[in-house]
Amino acid sequence: MDSLFDFDGPPDRYAVMGNPVSHSKSPQIHQALARQTGQRIVYEAIQVDPGGFSQAVGNFRAAGGKGLNVTVPFKQEAWTYAEERSERAEQAGAVNTLLFLDSGLVRGDNTDGVGMVRDIVLNHGCAISGRRLLILGAGGAVRGVLGPVLAERPARVVIANRTAEKAEILARAFGGNLVMEGCGFDALGDETFDLVINGTAASLHGESLPLPDGILAVHGACYDMMYGLEVNPFLQWGEAQGASRLMDGLGMLVEQAAESFWLWRGVRPDTAPVIASLRGG
Ligand SMILES: NC(=O)c1ccc[n+]([C@@H]2O[C@H](COP(=O)([O-])OP(=O)(O)OC[C@H]3O[C@@H](n4cnc5c(N)ncnc54)[C@H](OP(=O)(O)O)[C@@H]3O)[C@@H](O)[C@H]2O)c1
Incomplete structure (x- = not known):
């Protein structure tokens, strides 16, 4: 239980939205990245019904969510939802990372390509x-x-x-x-x-x-x-x-997550131990 003198407040909230999403390794990966870098975050997987993406993102933001990963089948909807986009998201025509900026703007990025490279x-x-x-x-x-x-x-x-x-x-x-x-x-x-x-x-x-x-x-x-x-x-x-x-593509999965993590937290984690642990090493 948090102490009365816990001045850090609740951890920042992130999530992956998709359908299906229960199989996603993203919560496991982001929790590992957060442990490694000492960042206080919670990261969950949220299943969203077709047609419910905007509403689900709105609810998540209203509850204080700081950022989202977006997976199949909502990457194009996330591209539309974003009010500004990185050049690589523009080129990709798809967004897999949403950042809810302090200014109130929603920024969309795509970390899949850089992750694979x-x-x-x-x-x-x-x-x-x-x-x-x-x-x-x-x-x-x-x-x-x-x-x-x-x-x-x-x-x-x-x-x-x-x-x-x-x-x-x-x-x-x-x-x-x-x-x-x-x-x-x-x-x-x-x-x-x-x-x-x-x-x-x-x-x-x-x-x-x-x-x-x-x-x-x-x-x-x-x-x-x-x-x-x-x-x-x-x-x-x-x-x-x-x-x-x-x-x-396991390394691609971890690298795209690490790039999202960097966009959200300004910290670049070491991906090698996370890839090794997912491979059971
Ligand atoms: N490791 C990672 O982090 C990561 C990230 C993103 C995606 N992926 C993987 O990348 C793959 C593609 O995803 P996507 O989002 O591009 O899917 P998509 O938009 O649905 O495109 C599917 C592609 O696969 C082709 N295809 C499907 N079944 C085929 C078959 N039996 N024989 C030949 N071609 C076939 C389609 O050809 P047509 O155009 O002819 O239909 C199309 O080019 C998935 O397996 C996904 O898991 C991995």
């Missing part, structure tokens, strides 16, 4: 700069990571998707001066890639992607944004292709 480059020591990348998928997750991936200045980026048109649209939207292309899986086969990133939901359903043999360069690496699967068909494909590295 940090995991690949810093945690795994796998460069993106100057490399040839193949990115599989053209949904929200891929859109969210493209800005931070391109900021690393890869030599080439090909986006391949089951629905080719969506990949073509995305490649055009992010193209700029970089050599970037969008296509269907059937157009792959003529070139090789140093890093293949799976941002499709295929692994989630235990399904394999129709990828041709030989598109992974010698010493090439594979990264799946999915994590926690006993059997990951995409990483199995990578192994059969002789990948030098097979990486799942």
Whole structure:
């Protein structure tokens, strides 16, 4: 029980909103980040019914909430809800972090892309700069990571998707001066890639992607944004292709959380022990 002389007041409140959300590891991750950095926060998972997002955010703010993570299916609604947005959230067209500023403004950010890039480059020591990348998928997750991936200045980026048109649209939207292309899986086969990133939901359903043999360069690496699967068909494909590295998305999950934590608290935690503990290490 808090003492009468506890001048610190109640801990600041944060939460993740989504549907479903009970499986979310975010409360566990943020509590670990807070313990490590000595920050007094509480962080919970809140399930929100379809159509109820704005009301739920309003209730959370009225109860003194300081910030939110937002997950499927509300990232676009969170983008609309935010009154100002970071450039990376603007580019992604989706918001996964809301900050309730002292001025009363609601700021939206997207930490997924920077989280994935940090995991690949810093945690795994796998460069993106100057490399040839193949990115599989053209949904929200891929859109969210493209800005931070391109900021690393890869030599080439090909986006391949089951629905080719969506990949073509995305490649055009992010193209700029970089050599970037969008296509269907059937157009792959003529070139090789140093890093293949799976941002499709295929692994989630235990399904394999129709990828041709030989598109992974010698010493090439594979990264799946999915994590926690006993059997990951995409990483199995990578192994059969002789990948030098097979990486799942658990580090991305922790890194995007750490970036949100930094935005809210102004403290940058050490992610390595949190990733290790989630892996049971
Ligand atoms: N580690 C992390 O922190 C993190 C963060 C965000 C997302 N993710 C993961 O990223 C994945 C994608 O999420 P999202 O939000 O982008 O989903 P989304 O917007 O629904 O997009 C799904 C994508 O997967 C493709 N797809 C679905 N089933 C497929 C199949 N059987 N074969 C081939 N392609 C298939 C879709 O292709 P069509 O366009 O043809 O339908 C689309 O490109 C999910 O598995 C999610 O768990 C991980």
